[in-house]
Amino acid sequence: xxxxxxxxxxxxxxxxxxxxxxxxxxxxxxxxxxxxxxxxxxxxxxxxxxxxxxxxxxxxxxxxxxxxxxxxxxxxxxxxxxxxxxxxxxxxxxxxxxxxxxxxxxxxxxxxxxxxxxxxxxxxxxxxxxxxxxxxxxxxxxxxxxxxxxxxxxxxxxxxxxxxxxxxxxxxxxxxxxxxxxxxxxxxxxxxxxxxxxxxxxxxxxxxxxxxxxxxxxxxxxxxxxxxxxxxxxxxxxxxxxxxxxxxxxxxxxxxxxxxxxxxxxxxxxxxxxx
Amino acid sequence: xxxxxxxxxxxxxxxxxxxxxxxxxxxxxxxxxxxxxxxxxxxxxxxxxxxxxxxxxxxxxxxxxxxxxxxxxxxxxxxxxxxxxxxxxxxxxxxxxxxxxxxxxxxxxxxxxxxxxxxxxxxxxxxxxxxxxxxxxxxxxxxxxxxxxxxxxxxxxxxxxxxxxxxxxxxxxxxxxxxxxxxxxxxxxxxxxxxxxxxxxxxxxxxxxxxxxxxxxxxxxxxxxxxxxxxxxxxxxxxxxxxxxxxxxxxxxxxxxxxxxxxxxxxxxxxxxxxxxxxxxxxxxxxxxxxxxxx
Numbered sequence: 001x002x003x004x005x006x007x008x009x010x011x012x013x014x015x016x017x018x019x020x021x022x023x024x025x026x027x028x029x030x031x032x033x034x035x036x037x038x039x040x041x042x043x044x045x046x047x048x049x050x051x052x053x054x055x056x057x058x059x060x061x062x063x064x065x066x067x068x069x070x071x072x073x074x075x076x077x078x079x080x081x082x083x084x085x086x087x088x089x090x091x092x093x094x095x096x097x098x099x100x101x102x103x104x105x106x107x108x109x110x111x112x113x114x115x116x117x118x119x120x121x122x123x124x125x126x127x128x129x130x131x132x133x134x135x136x137x138x139x140x141x142x143x144x145x146x147x148x149x150x151x152x153x154x155x156x157x158x159x160x161x162x163x164x165x166x167x168x169x170x171x172x173x174x175x176x177x178x179x180x181x182x183x184x185x186x187x188x189x190x191x192x193x194x195x196x197x198x199x200x201x202x203x204x205x206x207x208x209x210x211x212x213x214x215x216x217x218x219x220x221x222x223x224x225x226x227x228x229x230x231x232x233x234x235x236x237x238x239x240x241x242x243x244x245x246x247x248x249x250x251x252x253x254x255x256x257x258x259x260x261x262x263x264x265x266x267x268x269x270x271x272x273x274x275x
Numbered sequence: 276x277x278x279x280x281x282x283x284x285x286x287x288x289x290x291x292x293x294x295x296x297x298x299x300x301x302x303x304x305x306x307x308x309x310x311x312x313x314x315x316x317x318x319x320x321x322x323x324x325x326x327x328x329x330x331x332x333x334x335x336x337x338x339x340x341x342x343x344x345x346x347x348x349x350x351x352x353x354x355x356x357x358x359x360x361x362x363x364x365x366x367x368x369x370x371x372x373x374x375x376x377x378x379x380x381x382x383x384x385x386x387x388x389x390x391x392x393x394x395x396x397x398x399x400x401x402x403x404x405x406x407x408x409x410x411x412x413x414x415x416x417x418x419x420x421x422x423x424x425x426x427x428x429x430x431x432x433x434x435x436x437x438x439x440x441x442x443x444x445x446x447x448x449x450x451x452x453x454x455x456x457x458x459x460x461x462x463x464x465x466x467x468x469x470x471x472x473x474x475x476x477x478x479x480x481x482x483x484x485x486x487x488x489x490x491x492x493x494x495x496x497x498x499x500x501x502x503x504x505x506x507x508x509x510x511x512x513x514x515x516x517x518x519x520x521x522x523x524x525x526x527x528x529x530x531x532x533x534x535x536x537x538x539x540x541x542x543x544x545x546x547x548x549x550x551x552x553x554x555x556x557x558x559x560x561x562x563x564x565x566x567x568x569x570x
Contacts, residue, residue, distance in 0.1 A: 008477065016369045016376060020383045023445065027386065029409045030398045045412025092295035099288040101281075107292065114303045116558060120506045120527055121551035124534045124543045125310035126302065128318075148299035178287040207391040209509040210527075214535070225393040229513055232397065239401055246394045257389045261382055268450065269457045 027254075034058070034244040057244040066219060067248050070227035077142050077212075077223060078205040084147050085201045086194055093156035094182055098168060108157065114150030120210065127214050137217040146205060152197050159193040160186065199267035206253065224249045307551075310544045318541035331545035341546060343521060344529035351511075351525065352504040355440045359500045360493065363448050367455030368485070381456070388449035396513035399442035403428035403514075432522045435515055439523060442510055447503065451496045458492040459485070491564075498561040505553060526550055 035053040042048065061067055096108050119126075126145060127136070135141030163186060171181045187194070209225045216222050222230075228249055231242040257264060314331050317324040335341040370380040387395060402409040405425045414420035428438045462485065470480050486493075508527035511517060517524030527550070534543035 012369065012372065013374060013376070016372075016374075016380055019366065019369065020376075020380055023387060024383045026398050026402045026409060026445070027390075029402065033401075042407045045409065045416050048409075048412070088295045088298065091291040095288040095291035099284050099291070101285045101288045104288070107296075110304075111295075111299060114299065115562070116555055117303055117307055118502075118506065118551065118554045118558070120508070121547045121554060122303075122306040122310055123527075124530065124540055124547055125306035125313055127534070128313060128540065129301065129306055129309060144298060145302040148295050148303060150299075150303075153295065178284075178291075182291075209392045210531075225391040228391075228393040228397060232400070239407065242397060243401060246397050250390050250394050253389050253391075254386065257386070258382060261385075265381075265385070265453055269453050 030243045031247055033239050034247045036240055038238060038240045057240055058248065061241065061244050061248055065231075065245065066222070066227060067224075067245055069220060070222050070224045071249070071252075073139075073216075073221060074206060074223040074225075077139065078202050080139070081143050081146050081205040082198050082201040084143070085149070085152060086197055088147060089149075089152045089156050089197065090187065090190070090194070091182070093153055094160050094186055096153075097157050097160035098163070098165065098186070099178070111150055111153050114148075115154075123210060123214065126211075130215065136215055137221060139221070141215045142212055142221075142223075145211065146201075146208065152201070156190075156193060156197065159190060163189060195263065196267040196270050199264055310547060313541055314544040314548060316541045317539075318544070319538045320535070320540065327541070331542045332548075334542060335546055335549070340521065340529060344524050344526045345549070347521075347523055348505060348507065348525040348527075350436070351439065351443075351507055351523075352501060354436060355443050355504050356497065356500045358440065358444050359448055359451055359504075360497050362444060363451035363496060364455050364489065364493070366448065366452045367459055370452070371456060371459045384452055385449035387446045390446065392446075392509035393513055395446040396442070396510045399438070399445070399510070400429065400514050403438045403442075405429075429515060430519055432519055435519065435523055439511055439514060442514065443504075443507070446510070447500075451500060454496055454499075455489065455492055458489055462488050494564050495561070498557060498564065502554060502557045502561065505550070505557070 029048060032049050034057055035055070036048065036057075037052060037054050038057075040047065092111075096104055096111075130136055130141050130145065133141075135144070167185055167189075168181055171185050172178075176184065207225060208223070212223045212226050216226055219227070228242075228245055231245045315326060315328060317327050366380075366384045370377060370384060390398070405411050405427055408428075410428065411420065411425060415422055420426070426434055428434050466484055466488075467480055470484060475483070506527065507525050508531070511523050511525055512528050512531075515523050517528050526546070530543045530546050530550070533546065534540050
């Protein structure tokens with residue numbers, strides 16, 4: 001169907017472009033600043049965007065700061081959290097959906113309670129608990145509390161319930177153990193739901209702020225969200241170093257997002273609507 | 276099923292559930308119980324000091340800082356949530372129009388949400404810094420602001436709320452926009468076609484078809500954003516540190532400072548229960564509405 005292009009069409013186009021500029025403006029500006037030479041005289045806002053440019057800020061940050069360490073920590077924590085979340089949630093969800101046993105309903109109800117518990121409101125006792133286990137200031141302390149989430153489990157249970165039981169029965173009759181049936185039959189059929197959970201869990205871990213702020217005490221264990229703010233000195237007048245560090249921390253995510261936009265968006269929407 | 280097989284199934288199920296069960300119990304459920312226990316004590320970073328009953332709860336009733344933090348949080352919720360709910364709908368509608376920019380708009384509106392809270396706050400802080408920051412720079416360059424005026428976006432007790440609120444909308448609106456977008460795509464084109472045949476203008480289509488059909492999503496987004504805004508902490512702590520003074524200090528920051536700055540875990544745990552209660556009510560309302568929407 002071809003619509004006539006009315007004046008309203010163009011007005012809405014202009015509004016769209018204006019809003020798009022507002023949304024992307026700060027990021028473009030931060031990127032532009034990261035190519036500026038430190039100490040440049042800034043008279044008007046245009047000076048942030050005009051040459052001379054330099055590429056030196058990036059190697060400077062990567063070589064002479066802890067950003068690479070923090071990047072490594074963020075990656076390790078996000079990857080391990082995501083992996084364990086998927087395995088443990090899938091195993092539990094599969095048992096609740098496909099292995100009939102007495103009391104399975106009670107267990108499911110118990111797992112749903114977590115929906116009512118906001119992590120922010122239990123941060124103090126969580127700290128006491130983790131401290132009691134001597135896991136403060138360790139990878140384990142940062143990873144373990146974020147694995148078992150009610151939302152993920154519920155999404156997975158409802159997915160596994162939809163899997164045809166005949167397929168699993170067939171494998172069992174062939175003598176496959178339950179663990180083998182799970183890994184060889186059930187998991188490969190759940191690729192979409194698993195990728196949704198992965199995206200959720202990875203982004204959640206990557207952006208987690210409050211818990212690592214409490215749990216990571218030593219600088220070598222900082223994640224990017226905790227480390228980046230240390231670039232702001234109390235009396236800093238320098239824009240270039242902090243914003244370059246911000247870009248180093250964000251560009252990988254921005255690039256991944258632009259490439260996998262479709263999958264990420266599908267994952268986020270599916271998770272929110274089903275949850 | 277034979278008895279032996281039943282038993283085997285049971286044991287397998289237990290083994291499958293166990294890892295999740297342990298982590299869930301230790302890190303999600305136990306802290307809720309433990310928190311209550313802690314709140315009944317004088318409790319420092321080093322551990323339990325003495326049992327004081329409900330003194331910690333009696334304390335916050337007379338604590339001006341607590342009420343100030345609760346007021347600041349509520350104020351933030353009131354000014355930010357409506358912006359998020361309405362603007363997200365506008366963005367979704369714009370990004371859902373049939374134009375060449377459709378895909379780019381979608382990517383751009385969601386892009387800030389990809390940034391972590393510290394980067395988003397950092398960028399916002401520099402954007403709003405006077406003299407060399409982006410906002411005042413653009414306002415000067417376009418002549419909206421006289422060259423002599425220099426609004427203090429991070430220092431002025433009134434302007435600072437605009438800064439935080441605008442930053443939060445910019446940073447978090449993508450998620451709500453996606454929810455609206457998926458709802459918009461579920462509306463069948465036939466409805467619009469029928470309306471057009473009947474001669475409905477696009478304005479009428481918007482107010483009599485699109486918005487009524489988006490109603491469940493509007494509710495969902497409102498409640499999700501109410502809950503999210505009540506939990507505000509990171510961006511305020513990073514942009515203003517709760518300042519100037521303690522004007523913008525939200526509840527979570529006050530709890531955090533009480534527990535780890537003033538070494539008073541017991542009192543912090545008691546205050547956490549207030550936050551818990553508020554969020555609990557909101558999330559029950561959300562669950563009820565969402566289940567009703569699905570039926």
